[in-house]
Amino acid sequence: MSDIHVPPRPSLVTKILRLRRGPWENIATILIGLGVVMLMQPYSATAYAYSFITILAGTILFAIVSHFPE
Amino acid sequence: MTELPAQTAFADRVAEAMPSGIGKTVRGLSDKAIAWLFIGPTILLLLAINIFPLIWTIYLSFTNYRANRPNAEVKYVGLDWYHRILGDADVWAAMQTTAHFVIWTIIIETVLGFGLAWLIDKKFRGHALWTTVILIPMMLSPAVVGNFWTFLYQPQSGLFNYAISFVTGIDPSSFQMLGSVRLSPWAIVIVDAWMWTPYVMLICLAGLRSIPDYIYEAAEVDRASPWRQFWSITLPMALPFIMLAVLFRGIENFKMFDMVNLLTGGGPGSTTEVVSITLKRQAFESWRTGYSSALAIILFVTVFGLANIYVKALNRVKQR
Amino acid sequence: MPGLTQAHSVVAPSTASRRIAGALVIVYAIITMIPLLWIIATSFKTPPDSISYPPKVIFTPSLEGYVNLFTTRTRQTPEVIATLPPPTTWYDKLVRSRNMVIAGPSNVIPRFVNSIIIAFGSTFLAVFLGTLAAYGFSRFKVPLKDDLLFFILSTRMMPPIAVAIPIYLMYRELGLSDTKLGMILLYTAVNVSLAVWLLKGFIDEIPREYEEAAMIDGYTRLQAFRKAVLPQAATGIAATAIFCLIFAWNEYAFAVLLTSGTAQTMPPFIPFIIGEGGQDWPAVAAATTLFVIPIFVFTILLRKHLLRGITFGAVRK
Numbered sequence: 001m002s003d004i005h006v007p008p009r010p011s012l013v014t015k016i017l018r019l020r021r022g023p024w025e026n027i028a029t030i031l032i033g034l035g036v037v038m039l040m041q042p043y044s045a046t047a048y049a050y051s052f053i054t055i056l057a058g059t060i061l062f063a064i065v066s067h068f069p070e
Numbered sequence: 071m072t073e074l075p076a077q078t079a080f081a082d083r084v085a086e087a088m089p090s091g092i093g094k095t096v097r098g099l100s101d102k103a104i105a106w107l108f109i110g111p112t113i114l115l116l117l118a119i120n121i122f123p124l125i126w127t128i129y130l131s132f133t134n135y136r137a138n139r140p141n142a143e144v145k146y147v148g149l150d151w152y153h154r155i156l157g158d159a160d161v162w163a164a165m166q167t168t169a170h171f172v173i174w175t176i177i178i179e180t181v182l183g184f185g186l187a188w189l190i191d192k193k194f195r196g197h198a199l200w201t202t203v204i205l206i207p208m209m210l211s212p213a214v215v216g217n218f219w220t221f222l223y224q225p226q227s228g229l230f231n232y233a234i235s236f237v238t239g240i241d242p243s244s245f246q247m248l249g250s251v252r253l254s255p256w257a258i259v260i261v262d263a264w265m266w267t268p269y270v271m272l273i274c275l276a277g278l279r280s281i282p283d284y285i286y287e288a289a290e291v292d293r294a295s296p297w298r299q300f301w302s303i304t305l306p307m308a309l310p311f312i313m314l315a316v317l318f319r320g321i322e323n324f325k326m327f328d329m330v331n332l333l334t335g336g337g338p339g340s341t342t343e344v345v346s347i348t349l350k351r352q353a354f355e356s357w358r359t360g361y362s363s364a365l366a367i368i369l370f371v372t373v374f375g376l377a378n379i380y381v382k383a384l385n386r387v388k389q390r
Numbered sequence: 391m392p393g394l395t396q397a398h399s400v401v402a403p404s405t406a407s408r409r410i411a412g413a414l415v416i417v418y419a420i421i422t423m424i425p426l427l428w429i430i431a432t433s434f435k436t437p438p439d440s441i442s443y444p445p446k447v448i449f450t451p452s453l454e455g456y457v458n459l460f461t462t463r464t465r466q467t468p469e470v471i472a473t474l475p476p477p478t479t480w481y482d483k484l485v486r487s488r489n490m491v492i493a494g495p496s497n498v499i500p501r502f503v504n505s506i507i508i509a510f511g512s513t514f515l516a517v518f519l520g521t522l523a524a525y526g527f528s529r530f531k532v533p534l535k536d537d538l539l540f541f542i543l544s545t546r547m548m549p550p551i552a553v554a555i556p557i558y559l560m561y562r563e564l565g566l567s568d569t570k571l572g573m574i575l576l577y578t579a580v581n582v583s584l585a586v587w588l589l590k591g592f593i594d595e596i597p598r599e600y601e602e603a604a605m606i607d608g609y610t611r612l613q614a615f616r617k618a619v620l621p622q623a624a625t626g627i628a629a630t631a632i633f634c635l636i637f638a639w640n641e642y643a644f645a646v647l648l649t650s651g652t653a654q655t656m657p658p659f660i661p662f663i664i665g666e667g668g669q670d671w672p673a674v675a676a677a678t679t680l681f682v683i684p685i686f687v688f689t690i691l692l693r694k695h696l697l698r699g700i701t702f703g704a705v706r707k
Contacts, residue, residue, distance in 0.1 A: 099610070099611065099612065100495075101530055101611060102530070104526070104530070104611055104612065105526045105529075105530035105531075105532055106526075107522075107524035108523055108525055108526035109522070109523045109526040109527065109532060109538070111519050111523075112519045112520065112522070112542070112582050112586060113538070115575075115578065115579055115582060116541070116542065116545055116579055116582070118579075119575060119578075119579035120545045120548070120553070120559070120579060120621060122556075122560075123556030123557055123560055124556070126556040126559070126560070127527075127552070127555060127556045130555075137555075137558065138557060154557070160556055170595050186415060186418060189411040189412075189414050189415050189554060190411070190462060192403045192407060192408050192411040192412075193403075193408070194408040194409065194411050194412030194415070195408075195412065196412070197412070197415070198693075199687075200412075200415050200416055200419045201415075201418045201693075202689065202690065202693045203422075203423060204415070204418065204419045204422060204425070204557045205689060205693070206422075206685075206686065206689055207422060207426070208424065209636060209685050209688065209689045210640065210682055210685055211639070211640030211642060211657050211681070211682075211685075212640070212642065213640070213642030213646075213657040213658070213660075213661070214640075214657060214660060214678055214681060214682065217660055217661045217674065217678070218425070218429045218674070218675070218678055219425070220669055221429070221432070221674070221675070222425055222428065223671075224441070225441075226441070226443050227441040227442060227445060229424070229425070229428050229445050232443075232444060232445050242443075242521040246648070247615075264422065264425070266582065267422075268422075268648050269700060271402075272697055272700065273700070273701065273705065275697075276697050276701075281598065301456075311705070314701065314704075314705075318700075321547055324549075325549035325550070325551075325552075327549070327550060327642075327643050328642040328643055328657075331646075332640075332661055339479060341590055343515075346549060348552050349551045349552065352552075353551065353554075353555050354558075354647060359555065359559075361403070362555060363556075364551075364565060365417070365549070366549070366552035366555055367552075369549045369552050370548060370549070370552055373547050373548060373549060374544055374545075374547075374548075376547075377540075377543065377544045377547045378540075380547075381540055381543065384701065384702065384704045386700070387704055387705055388704045388705075
């Protein structure tokens with residue numbers, strides 16, 4: 001029983017640190033989504049002012065991380 | 071026989087050079103040359119018609135150039151336009167108008183589209199014919215649709231107003247779908263929903279049809295109620311498809327121009343001024359080319375970012 | 391066994407629920423068709439009938455809308471008309487009954503011809519370039535393939551107004567403003583992205599063995615492409631061509647911003663068909679009817695490939 005080796009499931013943090021595509025793409029996606037919400041929400045002028053830079057950052061991040069290995 | 075090793079080695083080299091091709095025939099052009107010959111023209115065309123103009127737009131967004139004064143001195147203004155736009159209450163208001171339009175069209179189209187797909191998936195007799203009929207609106211030109219809906223929305227003689235008055239008893243000339251501040255945003259939502267619900271329906275239908283029967287059979291063996299089956303099988307399994315439709319409609323409606331331009335032109339006042347209309351007014355009516363280039367870049371980047379997410383959703387659906 | 395038959399009865403819905411589903415879908419389909427049918431009906435009304443209250447469902451059909459669409463007319467007093475030689479054709483007669491005289495043909499035929507030339511020209515180019523590029527992407531190892539494909543797709547999603555600003559300036563420099571060639575190039579660029587993605591899907595489905603067999607038989611790669619791949623991809627190419635045709639036929643934003651006269655297509659023209667005192671609705675409806683009939687035909691031809699077309703080839707059913 002005890003000699004069956006089960007590799008530990010990597011935690012989210014280690015997945016991110018390993019520069020894998022999946023979790024990083026999710027971060028970029030969230031950033032883009034957040035930026036779009038900031039751009040179109042009616043509540044905060046500050047959020048609106050910083051929306052573009054957020055979307056830009058998310059888009060650039062996406063372009064970079066989509067070249068990470070799967 | 072002595073030639074054979076050399077031949078294989080050569081064939082191997084060829085095969086290595088183009089792993090996806092076949093290294094058997096090297097007569098005529100090499101595969102690599104063909105690949106570039108085939109792809110090259112498309113890339114060149116897109117560079118000329120899309121990328122070069124894009125770079126030009128980026129450059130213009132840093133200047134005070136005006137297209138109606140081509141000979142005036144062009145001054146570099148840095149990030150001024152971006153600061154101006156991101157602090158401009160009118161553009162912000164246009165973004166909110168766009169958001170209202172995007173959110174409501176997506177809600178209505180998803181609910182109606184998914185509902186229709188669910189009904190069509192029951193495969194009643196003649197479903198193929200009626201599906202084709204339902205699809206017709208989305209094939210039409212948004213401009214022509216916008217134009218003829220202005221006719222249906224005429225306060226006195228329009229069919230839409232008449233139908234509403236017939237159902238509710240309100241005087242048909244007592245309300246103006248396109249002229250009133252309160253109603254005009256909804257007038258656009260209605261036309262968009264009329265036109266694009268079939269689009270969402272078609273994609274949802276593909277999602278529903280991708281669910282294998284055996285899952286329902288298994289659920290049936292487990293005595294799961296139809297309600298439960300819907301929430302734990304149908305909806306989750308169709309969700310990637312629904313997301314795909316929602317994202318695409320979101321992107322399309324974020325940049326919506328044709329229909330709004332013809333229905334209301336942004337009016338009355340600026341109640342239906344979505345951001346594409348603002349851009350058109352700035353670029354082609356006020357001729358503030360620098361300013362509108364900066365706004366165009368903001369829209370570009372937003373759509374480009376969303377397109378990344380869309381392609382991700384596309385790949386997820388593709389795996390099914 | 392009873393459990394299994396019961397399972398089947400749920401997977402295949404009962405007759406009653408099918409009937410209800412069918413009825414609801416048909417009701418939706420009919421409601422959704424009313425606006426279109428109304429426009430087609432309006433094209434056969436007289437101007438007063440078209441704006442009467444309550445809206446006229448039953449009316450005497452008239453071709454006045456179509457006559458008004460194709461002609462320009464001037465208003466004359468009855469006395470002047472009485473001095474003219476008697477009308478020779480039915481449309482002369484129709485126009486004179488409204489105290490008007492036909493002054494000449496309207497712009498609609500040149501606009502229609504523009505639409506046809508630009509739509510077919512750009513479709514041909516886009517499908518030609520798209521087939522080559524799709525084959526290249528499908529069969530060869532191309533560096534940065536995914537990036538190139540994404541770039542190609544993203545060009546289609548760009549907001550047309552944003553693209554129109556630099557194109558307007560560029561075309562002004564190059565002398566392409568308001569020319570058919572300029573519009574054909576622009577629509578080709580927009581359509582080629584769809585063509586590449588759709589055709590790549592179709593070509594991916596053709597087994598490589600076809601070309602390999604042809605190449606073993608002594609064909610070169612190019613000959614194998616022409617003799618083995620193209621015939622197999624014919625349906626896909628036709629479907630793609632119809633999609634491109636529909637886009638170019640329907641396009642409005644570029645057309646309204648970049649053309650004003652000689653290269654103007656139907657979509658920016660139709661809303662500006664005006665009669666005396668505002669839009670001449672029967673004429674607008676007539677133009678709309680003539681404009682959408684090809685789309686009906688295309689939709690029916692495409693119905694099996696629609697899903698593919700609207701998802702850039704990703705969902706194949």
